[in-house]
Amino acid sequence: MTLVTGAMLASDALTSGPISTITPLHQSPIPHAEVVRLLAAWTDDGRADDLTEHEERYGRLPSLLPGRGVRRHLLIDSVRRAGLRGRGGAGFPTAEKLTAVAAAKGRAVVVANGCEGDPTSSKDHTLMQLAPHLVLDGIAVACYAVDAADAVLCLHQGSPALEPMRAALAQRRDPVPVMIAEVPPRYVASESSALVNFLTTGAALPTTGPRAAERGVKGRPTLVDNVETLAHLALIARYGDEWFREAGTQQSPGSTLLTIGGAVTWPGVYEVEYGIPISDALELAGGESESLQAVAVGGLGGTWLPVSVADELPLTHEDFAALGLPLGIPSIVALPAQACGVAETARVLRYLAHESAGQCGPCMFGLPAVAEDFALLAAGRRDRELLDRLERRLGVVPGRGACSHPDAAIGFAARALSAFADDVRAHAAGRPCRWAAQQPWMPLPEEAA
Amino acid sequence: MSRYTGPSISVDPIACTAHGLCAELLPEIIELDEWGYPILADGPVPPALRAQAKAAARACPTLALKLSRG
Ligand SMILES: Cc1cc2nc3c(=O)[nH]c(=O)nc-3n(C[C@H](O)[C@H](O)[C@H](O)COP(=O)(O)O)c2cc1C
Ligand code: SF4
Ligand code: SF4
Numbered sequence: 001m002t003l004v005t006g007a008m009l010a011s012d013a014l015t016s017g018p019i020s021t022i023t024p025l026h027q028s029p030i031p032h033a034e035v036v037r038l039l040a041a042w043t044d045d046g047r048a049d050d051l052t053e054h055e056e057r058y059g060r061l062p063s064l065l066p067g068r069g070v071r072r073h074l075l076i077d078s079v080r081r082a083g084l085r086g087r088g089g090a091g092f093p094t095a096e097k098l099t100a101v102a103a104a105k106g107r108a109v110v111v112a113n114g115c116e117g118d119p120t121s122s123k124d125h126t127l128m129q130l131a132p133h134l135v136l137d138g139i140a141v142a143c144y145a146v147d148a149a150d151a152v153l154c155l156h157q158g159s160p161a162l163e164p165m166r167a168a169l170a171q172r173r174d175p176v177p178v179m180i181a182e183v184p185p186r187y188v189a190s191e192s193s194a195l196v197n198f199l200t201t202g203a204a205l206p207t208t209g210p211r212a213a214e215r216g217v218k219g220r221p222t223l224v225d226n227v228e229t230l231a232h233l234a235l236i237a238r239y240g241d242e243w244f245r246e247a248g249t250q251q252s253p254g255s256t257l258l259t260i261g262g263a264v265t266w267p268g269v270y271e272v273e274y275g276i277p278i279s280d281a282l283e284l285a286g287g288e289s290e291s292l293q294a295v296a297v298g299g300l301g302g303t304w305l306p307v308s309v310a311d312e313l314p315l316t317h318e319d320f321a322a323l324g325l326p327l328g329i330p331s332i333v334a335l336p337a338q339a340c341g342v343a344e345t346a347r348v349l350r351y352l353a354h355e356s357a358g359q360c361g362p363c364m365f366g367l368p369a370v371a372e373d374f375a376l377l378a379a380g381r382r383d384r385e386l387l388d389r390l391e392r393r394l395g396v397v398p399g400r401g402a403c404s405h406p407d408a409a410i411g412f413a414a415r416a417l418s419a420f421a422d423d424v425r426a427h428a429a430g431r432p433c434r435w436a437a438q439q440p441w442m443p444l445p446e447e448a449a
Numbered sequence: 450m451s452r453y454t455g456p457s458i459s460v461d462p463i464a465c466t467a468h469g470l471c472a473e474l475l476p477e478i479i480e481l482d483e484w485g486y487p488i489l490a491d492g493p494v495p496p497a498l499r500a501q502a503k504a505a506a507r508a509c510p511t512l513a514l515k516l517s518r519g
Contacts, residue, residue, distance in 0.1 A: 208464075
């Protein structure tokens with residue numbers, strides 16, 4: 001299994017939401033920046049594999065029956081050496097989670113997070129439609145590694161992945177049967193404690209309390225992993241950690257599915273190696289469709305970067321961390337020069353404020369207040385106190401909610417102030433740019449846009 | 450690094466309903482934000498304030514404020 005041709009899938013990243021149809025558009029012109037692991041079926045024949053084709057392509061999974069296959073702790077050791085990190089946003093080392101869940105008392109539960117709540121991202125839906133068996137293999141491997149008795153795949157109600165995943169499940173008999181849970185399609189419902197709460201009580205709201213690894217679904221040790229993370233796990237179980245490290249960097253090994261949207265020629269989902277410079281990633285998507293000023297990397301909890309900074313910057317956890325930035329979920333939205341970053345950010349904040357679960361004061365009051373400040377700034381309202389007030393609010397809200405939703409929103413806002421510093425000054429002085437009222441580029445669900 | 454070790458206070462943000470009692474009882478460590486929710490100073494409670502902190506935790510009407518071992 002190595003890396004030959006390019007995968008390019010058109011998704012409707014501009015109009016937001018999960019994609020429902022996928023059309024191949026081109027073969028990418030930069031072979032060195034590509035890797036084909038998760039999306040091999042698609043690159044080869046432009047459609048998903050059924051189970052037989054899937055096993056022919058990737059080989060069968062090694063035995064996952066106790067006493068027959070590789071020992072559990074050796075499997076987890078291999079994941080540790082592979083350096084696999086979560087693809088759901090935080091980049092947490094997967095082996096550490098596996099170890100914690102395996103060590104906790106009680107029969108474990110594996111929860112595959114396929115909600116993909118971030119409107120800038122289509123990668124998980126693309127993966128589940130194109131390689132559903134890889135995701136299910138990953139769930140089976142995770143179940144084996146932590147000796148789980150139950151497995152649940154969480155999808156949003158109405159998700160385009162429901163049907164392909166159900167169809168794939170019907171073709172297999174896994175040692176631990178996989179249930180599908182339909183989660184209310186709200187942004188914070190896919191946060192891990194909210195999923196655990198939903199599967200325990202039916203309320204899809206984040207909670208405070210013990211970590212899921214120790215006491216999760218119905219008090220049992222619970223592994224919550226992103227579906228793409230699990231798909232990589234399925235490949236590590238087959239081909240090993242050295243193979244996995246043939247792509248990517250030391251601290252961000254492997255490939256990742258990356259959603260590229262905004263002002264590029266071919267918005268879509270691409271499989272790339274970690275370490276690809278952002279400018280090369282944009283080239284995969286056919287390059288800019290008009291001249292750019294900035295990119296939003298990492299989704300709604302990510303960061304704006306002026307193109308001058310973003311260009312050469314490799315897409316890795318470590319390169320972002322060196323700049324004090326989170327890498328976030330693998331997504332890029334390209335913002336043209338003729339657009340207003342302040343207004344784009346104001347819309348995102350309004351959406352995130354609207355999506356607060358309304359349980360914690362600093363989040364339910366703080367996010368709307370910050371969103372309102374940004375809306376005034378975007379409109380170019382002259383207000384001497386505006387920037388001071390905003391700075392103060394950005395300082396007090398983080399770290400004070402039950403989940404990291406407010407921290408992510410505030411981080412996005414704070415980083416916008418530095419990425420668009422000149423525009424912010426002009427707006428605050430009562431001179432908004434003339435693009436402020438234009439059609440938005442950041443994809444957001446309609447009710448909020 | 451803090452100068453003290455020992456228990457520190459924390460607030461459960463879901464349970465807290467902004468009564469603000471804690472900030473009255475323990476102003477040295479707790480202030481309220483503009484919406485009436487407590488902002489806690491970082492780190493363990495200074496030894497001289499431990500009794501006061503315990504009283505504040507006991508007085509919190511929703512038991513959101515907790516004194517935890519450090
Ligand atoms: C508000 C919020 C929404 C989230 N939504 C998702 C999601 O839709 N899909 C996902 O995989 N992780 C999501 N996460 C991250 C999960 O809490 C969790 O960290 C992740 O599923 C763990 O998987 P990983 O270690 O494989 O990345 C969200 C986190 C927050 C704070
Ligand atoms: S921090 Fe916000 S989103 Fe998270 S649980 Fe509290 S109110 Fe809900
Ligand atoms: S007394 Fe309790 S409920 Fe009231 S503000 Fe303090 S922590 Fe919150």
